[in-house]
Amino acid sequence: MTPDSTETKLREAMARLLVGKPQNCDGKLTKANLAREAKVSQATMYRAKNILAEWDSQVSDSTPRNAQVSRLEAELSRSKKRVRDLEQHNTELRRQVIAAATVIAELSARLDQPLSKSVTVLDSKR
Template identity: 50%
Template sequence: MTTVSPETEKKLRDAMERLLAGKSKRTDGRLTKANLHIEAGVSRATMNRATEVIADWNASVGTEPAPRDAELAGLQATVTELKKSVARLREHNSDLERRNRAAVTVIAELNAQLQASRGETPIGTVTPIRDRAARRRR
């Protein structure tokens, strides 16, 4: 038997409905009794006297997933996927940068060969890079 006024019971039931729907107004939305009494705007002692409301609360919270918790899990999964995507994109970017450097080197070498075959004086000088092992042997 509820030993609270009908107005208090209505406040508690309205607060319970908002919390279960994930639409809290005064709290962080977690499904706790502390949030229930704060959301309803009544004291903890008053809430504890509303035995029928507490029984309904316990039945609801024990069987349904918390909307806020489900949203949080979804956001965490999204963050995990985005982190994986960023890692893949960084790896792809590094690969493209390596390919670009290799292409620039090949183009410079081909340009030097073309100028040499035409008997043109190169604008710049292409100096071959000596092998490190060859330098060590000296």
């Protein structure tokens, strides 16, 4: 295998991995997957120092392995925020239910009291 064809294979594999469209591996941005994607041995890949330097400059720990993972992570983040918001709303509704139950209990207790204590009876013979 000539160095030019190896370099071409590695560049094409790198491009596919970076856009999230692998053909020969799981898509994780690792050097092992770069070799797999290019269908070259890791030893051959490691001899292409300029390609590895490009790889290292484009791939970092924060680089998502593909667009789908980025989209799913963003969706997960939005979903977690929605859950937090709904939990807060649920807590507020529970407080309102407790307050309403307290008012109902107080009103029920007042209804159970004899009327003579809370109501003045008027003489209807006047």
